[in-house]
Each structure stands twice: as C-alpha cells, then as structure tokens.
Amino acid sequence: xxxxxxxxxxxxxxxxxxxxxxxxxxxxxxxxxxxxxxxxxxxxxxxxxxxxxxxxxxxxxxxxxxxxxxxxxxxxxxxxxxxxxxxxxxxxxxxxxxxxxxxxxxxxxxxxxx
Amino acid sequence: xxxxxxxxxxxxxxxxxxxxxxxxxxxxxxxxxxxxxxxxxxxxxxxxxxxxxxxxxxxxxxxxxxxxxxxxxxxxxxxxxxxxxxxxxxxxxxxxxxxxxxxxxxxxxxxxx
Numbered sequence: 001x002x003x004x005x006x007x008x009x010x011x012x013x014x015x016x017x018x019x020x021x022x023x024x025x026x027x028x029x030x031x032x033x034x035x036x037x038x039x040x041x042x043x044x045x046x047x048x049x050x051x052x053x054x055x056x057x058x059x060x061x062x063x064x065x066x067x068x069x070x071x072x073x074x075x076x077x078x079x080x081x082x083x084x085x086x087x088x089x090x091x092x093x094x095x096x097x098x099x100x101x102x103x104x105x106x107x108x109x110x111x112x113x114x
Numbered sequence: 115x116x117x118x119x120x121x122x123x124x125x126x127x128x129x130x131x132x133x134x135x136x137x138x139x140x141x142x143x144x145x146x147x148x149x150x151x152x153x154x155x156x157x158x159x160x161x162x163x164x165x166x167x168x169x170x171x172x173x174x175x176x177x178x179x180x181x182x183x184x185x186x187x188x189x190x191x192x193x194x195x196x197x198x199x200x201x202x203x204x205x206x207x208x209x210x211x212x213x214x215x216x217x218x219x220x221x222x223x224x225x226x227x
Contacts, residue, residue: 032214038155043118043204043218088155094214102216104157 002027004091006105014113015083021076021108023091031093033074035065038088038107047089050074061085086112117141120205120219127195128227135190135222137205143217145169146188148180149204151221157204163188192224200226 005024013019025033032051036044048059055067065076074091091105118139127133139146148160161180162170168180177193192199205219 034215036216041220043206043220044216045218046215049215090157102159102214107155107157109155 002031002093002101002103004093004103004105006089006091006108008108009106010109010111012111012113013081016080019076019078019081019085019110021089021091021110023074023076023105025072025074025091025093025103027093027103029095031095033065033067034090034092034094035059035063035074035076036090036092038090040087044090047076081110081112083112083114086110118205118207118217118219120203120222122222123220124223124225126225126227129197130194133192133195133224135203135205135224137188137190137219139186139205139207139217139219141207141209141217142186143207143209144185145208146182146185147206147208147216148188148190149206150174151202151204153201161188161190195224195226197226200224 003026007022034049035047037047038044047063048057048065050057050067058064063078065074067074088107088109090107094102121136145164147162150158150160159172160174163182165185166182179191181189202221202223204221206216208216
C-alpha cells in the first residue's frame with residue numbers, strides 16, 4: 001500500500017538554527033513528492049516538489065529537500081529558521097497523473113522559539 | 115494570492131441540522147477536491163471531481179454529498195450533521211496534467227454542538 005510517514009509529530013528549534021524534517025515514502029512506481037506547509041487558520045501551500053533530476057530541489061523561503069531512492073526518503077531542510085516558519089509541514093506523494101491518489105503524511109508541527 | 119475561495123470560514127450548528135459549504139476556484143483547473151482535516155491535522159480525501167464527474171468517493175457517510183455545477187465550483191452538503199463531523203473541510207483544485215500540484219482554499223471550520 002502507498003504510504004508517507006513523517007516520524008516526528010512535533011519539532012522545536014531555536015530561531016536561526018538549522019532544520020530537518022523527515023519524510024519516508026512507500027510507493028509503487030515513481031511518484032511525485034511534495035512538501036506543503038499549513039500556517040494557522042490557512043490551507044496548505046506548496047513549498048517544493050520533485051519528480052526527477054537533481055535530487056536536491058529548491059523551494060520557497062529558503063527551503064530545500066533531498067530525494068533518496070535508496071532510502072525512500074524526501075527530507076526537508078532549511079539552513080536558518082525564522083519565527084514565521086512555525087507551521088505544520090506535510091510530506092505527500094502522488095502518481096504522475098491522477099491526483100485522486102495523493103497520499104499525505106500525518107504532518108510535523110514546527111515551533112520556532114526565540 | 116488566494117485563488118481557491120471557500121465560504122463560510124466558520125460554521126457552528128447543532129446535531130441533526132443540514133449545512134452546505136461552497137468552493138470556487140479561479141485557476142482554470144479541471145479537478146477539484148474535498149478533504150477533511152481532523153483536530154490532529156490528519157487529511158482525508160472525501161471526494162474528487164474532474165470536469166463535473168465524480169471520480170473518487172472514499173468511504174464517507176451517506177449524509178455527505180458533493181455537488182458541482184461546473185468545473186470551477188464544488189459544494190459540499192451534509193444532510194444531518196453528527197458530532198464527529200466537527201473538522202476543517204478543505205477544498206482544493208489541480209490541473210490533471212499540471213504536475214499534480216494541489217491548490218487549497220483556507221478551509222471551512224465546522225463545529226457541531
């Protein structure tokens with residue numbers, strides 16, 4: 001069965017520190033991989049996505065993610081977090097076409113402290 | 115810039131009442147979705163419409179019914195709400211050939227008393 005696992009439900013980091021949010025996927029075929037962010041009282045917004053090519057993909061607001069086929073992972077990173085990065089982050093996978101088979105992880109709640 | 119619009123933002127109602135939520139997208143997409151997000155932030159797809167055709171109906175209770183008048187609009191009706199229906203309902207859209215990015219509205223928060 002297709003699945004996306006985010007092993008960390010909550011992560012707390014200090015402002016200015018580096019960040020890694022983990023994501024592991026189990027998916028037949030070659031999926032699109034995504035990271036979305038949800039700020040409080042808002043819908044989800046795309047941070048970045050990956051399908052092929054360079055395994056390190058750049059996103060908005062200084063985020064990047066690295067794909068590893070051998071490890072079935074798609075971890076999100078940021079070199080220096082800001083308090084405004086506090087939000088819930090979702091990793092997701094979908095087939096090349098046909099969005100109705102989107103699979104979301106359970107989300108990681110990030111809290112950035114001063 | 116918001117391109118998926120949901121109304122209302124909040125709705126409080128009592129058990130047994132009927133409620134309706136509206137969603138409109140101005141992105142020209144051909145596929146729209148309803149997701150339910152529970153209090154733990156878990157996302158569950160409820161319905162998907164592609165060009166007004168229902169293409170997925172996950173095992174949601176029969177009191178839920180989606181309605182689409184055209185590819186830009188997707189509504190959700192709950193015939194007789196139950197306490198477990200309290201959640202945030204997120205509408206999303208995508209282009210079938212658009213590398214699968216989902217665009218979400220801000221959600222409708224339903225509270226059932």
